[in-house]
Amino acid sequence: MQLELRHLQAVCRIAEAGSLGAAARRLGVSQPALSAQLRRIERVTGGELFVRGRGGVQPTALGQFVLAKARRVLSEMEALGAEARAHAAGTPLRLGCILLVLLDGLLAETDRSMSGQEITVDLEDSVTALARMLGAGRYDAIVYGEVNDHEVPLPEGAVARTLIPKEPFCIRLSAGHPLAGLECIGLADLAGESWMTLVEDDDGGPEALVAACAKAGFVPSLRYRITDRKMHYDLIAAGRAVSLSQPTAPAVAGTVMRPLAGAPVTGRIRLAWNRSAVSAGQAELLYRAAARAYVAGVGNHAFHKDWWDAHPEVHPLVD
Structure with a gap:
């Protein structure tokens, strides 16, 4: 033998x-x-x-x-x-993502930095499904988020690199909300609100929100779970819900974004790829494209720009 x-x-x-x-x-x-x-x-x-x-x-x-x-x-x-x-002509790189704020910018960045490489992109609501499809060969690389201490198990043969090790989730609420004029909002002050739950339910987000609210002395009313961005924002603007949000999310008419006191919920963003399908050079290009896409949104809100400037240890490597 x-x-x-x-x-x-x-x-x-x-x-x-x-x-x-x-x-x-x-x-x-x-x-x-x-x-x-x-x-x-x-x-x-x-x-x-x-x-x-x-x-x-x-x-x-x-x-x-x-x-x-x-x-x-x-x-x-x-x-x-x-x-x-x-090097094979006509072989696309298959990228799977969840609905992260940086996604729109990521597509533009990959088009710019990986010109000549065809990339297909699919969105998933489940991080678990995303990782499973990476292992099954449906995707060559995935971009995903994890909340607080939650870790997404990856299949054998996959390599992960952390893009953003920490970002403090903030709150989006109606511009007409009584708390909208505050520079920072305590989670306990939102006890009576209806909440827009996070789209992904297996990245640790729902558990992190419930645990943070429990520490603040209440159980959140998780009323809405809506993937359509416009409807999501319209409900908040109408004062019918509040929502956790990534701090790089864009400003939306009729809503405001405010930091939460003590940053009770934090997230991180990771890139993972299949070693047998993505070369080291391609992985580096993907990482830098995603990093530039994230950094482009840092200035969307002054409070997050201040936090970002004060925490250089979370900055990704960019050109």
């Missing part, structure tokens, strides 16, 4: 999972089948690759050597596939 890529992948999955059972589940095979495969691999390599114990498996010295070589080979193969795909 000669070693093949699937054998190297199996060895890496066993090491990452820490047990044959967990590795078998990740690989979609039975544990006996994986054990038999490992024995065949060990016959080729000339010795045991893992020491089995009550706490799982640990690589032997030989196993460490094989793992280092396997990871290098698999990384090179992934890079080969991504770079070949990048």
